[in-house]
Amino acid sequence: MSDGSRPAPAHAGSPAAPGRSAVVVGGGLAGVTAALALADAGVHVTLLEGRPRLGGLAFSFRRGDLTVDNGQHVYLRCCTAYRWFLERIGGTALAPLQDRLDVPVVDAAKPEGRRLGRLRRDPLPVPLHLGRSLAAYPHLSLAERAAVGRAALALKGLDLADPALDTQDFGSWLAAHGQSARAVEALWDLVGVATLNAVAGDASLGLAAMVFKTGLLSDPGAADIGWARVPLGELHDRLARKALDSAGVRTEVRARVTSLSRNGDGSWNVRVPGETLRTDAVVLAVPQREAHGLLPPGALDAPERLLRIGTAPILNLHVVYDRTVLARPFFAALGTPVQWVFDRTDASGLRAGQYLAVSQSAARDDIDAPVAVLRERYLPELERLIPGTRRAVVEDFFVTRERTATFAPVPGVGRLRPGARTRVPGLYLAGAWTATGWPATMESAVRSGVGAADAALSALGRPRPRHLFEFEEAA
Numbered sequence: 132m133s134d135g136s137r138p139a140p141a142h143a144g145s146p147a148a149p150g151r152s153a154v155v156v157g158g159g160l161a162g163v164t165a166a167l168a169l170a171d172a173g174v175h176v177t178l179l180e181g182r183p184r185l186g187g188l189a190f191s192f193r194r195g196d197l198t199v200d201n202g203q204h205v206y207l208r209c210c211t212a213y214r215w216f217l218e219r220i221g222g223t224a225l226a227p228l229q230d231r232l233d234v235p236v237v238d239a240a241k242p243e244g245r246r247l248g249r250l251r252r253d254p255l256p257v258p259l260h261l262g263r264s265l266a267a268y269p270h271l272s273l274a275e276r277a278a279v280g281r282a283a284l285a286l287k288g289l290d291l292a293d294p295a296l297d298t299q300d301f302g303s304w305l306a307a308h309g310q311s312a313r314a315v316e317a318l319w320d321l322v323g324v325a326t327l328n329a330v331a332g333d334a335s336l337g338l339a340a341m342v343f344k345t346g347l348l349s350d351p352g353a354a355d356i357g358w359a360r361v362p363l364g365e366l367h368d369r370l371a372r373k374a375l376d377s378a379g380v381r382t383e384v385r386a387r388v389t390s391l392s393r394n395g396d397g398s399w400n401v402r403v404p405g406e407t408l409r410t411d412a413v414v415l416a417v418p419q420r421e422a423h424g425l426l427p428p429g430a431l432d433a434p435e436r437l438l439r440i441g442t443a444p445i446l447n448l449h450v451v452y453d454r455t456v457l458a459r460p461f462f463a464a465l466g467t468p469v470q471w472v473f474d475r476t477d478a479s480g481l482r483a484g485q486y487l488a489v490s491q492s493a494a495r496d497d498i499d500a501p502v503a504v505l506r507e508r509y510l511p512e513l514e515r516l517i518p519g520t521r522r523a524v525v526e527d528f529f530v531t532r533e534r535t536a537t538f539a540p541v542p543g544v545g546r547l548r549p550g551a552r553t554r555v556p557g558l559y560l561a562g563a564w565t566a567t568g569w570p571a572t573m574e575s576a577v578r579s580g581v582g583a584a585d586a587a588l589s590a591l592g593r594p595r596p597r598h599l600f601e602f603e604e605a606a
Contacts, residue, residue, distance in 0.1 A: 152411050153175070153411060154408050156415050156416060158179075159185070160189065160367065164577045165581075166580075167374060171378060172595070175379075179388055180384045182384060186368045187576070189363050189367050196480060197451075199449060201533065203358070205325075205358040207356060209354070214357075216573075221373070225365065225366060225370075226357055233251040235247060238317075238464075239512070249264065251264050257348055268318075291337065293337075297335050297543060298542055300541075301323065301335070305319055327570050336542070341569065362479070383403075390425065415559065419438070436547045437549070443540075449528070452485050454522075456487070456520045461473040462516075469489055473490065551565065551582040559586050563575040563576040565582070
């Protein structure tokens, strides 16, 4: 690298037209999406990522012979943008969807043999697709099931465009619509905690309504679950880099941006140690606090709002047993601190025994607990839930912590989330925390990258690549 200022170059063989360039700051899903979208439209793109890898907070690492995901990530059939992303990088077959929604739910408080219930759909129109499952759901009483049905119909009638929804909390709304504490635990929070990273009482009604209306009340197959059968790094780093290279994007890791500034001619300077890149447009695809630190004066009307977007943690517990203890690929749990358990044996490369990942969202009480305390607390719970573990030897137990895994979806957060465009021409924002209408998910990240790229392409006078926006039509 040199100390002088120079244009952000294109990768060899780039189809981009001269004089149109962009720098994307951040190599998470939002940044990779924005870079691909811009390059597909013929823009010279440089992607800068401070970490030694791409993928943001959906990544993998090595631990001995295992390849470990930092946390369990899933998506739904209604996540049309993330599905587009998987197709764009050639990863669709590596993260398949269920043929039909089917979630085993185990209640540890019930006698063994009577603990299993299922949430699954039938090939029927909404809302009949969940009718039989709800009617037979053993973790709620008959009266609670009827009340859930009435609340679901009321939820379906909410207008997601109504800003008043963001001022209310979901828990109060559920209570006002006859939902018992048991119904909240066994159904609403079962889904909501995993998707919102907050319990109902701490979540914006607007975001909760969006999740349930889109995932459960829009299309019969909308909530079918997909997850990676390979390490996340295979998708979000290796395949993403391959796609970026093929698109002509120059990708630099270990390249932390220190400042942005606008030149008198409207171009931008993007500074990293040892180099200054000059470019026509910048997409800032980093977490909100980092974005706040890089924003030039006047970029947002109230930049301090970014600092008021709180964060929420996610904790993952990783347990390797000396034998197979669980026959199903995953399950959700009630009557226990354990939330969701996934079998990661094949994906991790483990050749003997079984590796389970326990995903704990909204984990403020446990996020800083010592590993020994977590081991003492959770291994007995897994023995309660999974009989096979009682005869097994724990060969490894370790923890991954994401203290700022998502933005906190509290009431009022909607007015704090900025859109893709800033007040300064040529500067755009991306990230799951921006105003996508979605909670902090992989879907939100990809949508934000598309939105930022769309805004930049409009300003650069480049046409919208039709294939990029096909997911909007699918939605």
